[in-house]
Amino acid sequence: MLRNTLIVGIVAAMASAVAACPALAQDAALTDPQIAHIAYTAGQIDIEAAQLALKKTGNADVRAFAELMARDHAAVNDQALALVKRLNVTPEENDTSAALAKQATETTARLEALSGAEFDHAYVENEVGYHRSVNDALRNALIPGAHNAELKALLETGLTLFQEHQAHAEHLADMVK
16 A cells, blocks of 8 residues: 555656646747756656666566666767757756756655565656656647757657657556556
């Protein structure tokens, strides 16, 4: 019961951090530097969650998934950094990226308190909810809000990849129940 309560809390908190941020409201005007910072922050959060999973899991499937998350999100973040450097744009911290970082700290603390199968289950469920929320934010706010064609293309590429991550996490969640 405690495990399910923690899992629900972790997933709900991450989802609400992405969905409830005022900057992601459809009518909010995000700048490209703000969008770049949000996207980079979201990727970095998943890299750090994967690194935690790699330290804590003993499950080969969870380990392989975490390795994939760390590798793929690092690659996208590297592409984003190269793009903003080439465009001479400085990513701009904003309410959304700050809320994501704060929520990630809280989620990490909750995950760190778990071990074994409880950790694996909570980590994977968090990945399902987190990718669902980030994909919704990309699809409904960040991509439509991006003005630079190269940034928009990178976000669209990221969305395609992260939708695959979500499907992978959903499949894995069925395996680690």
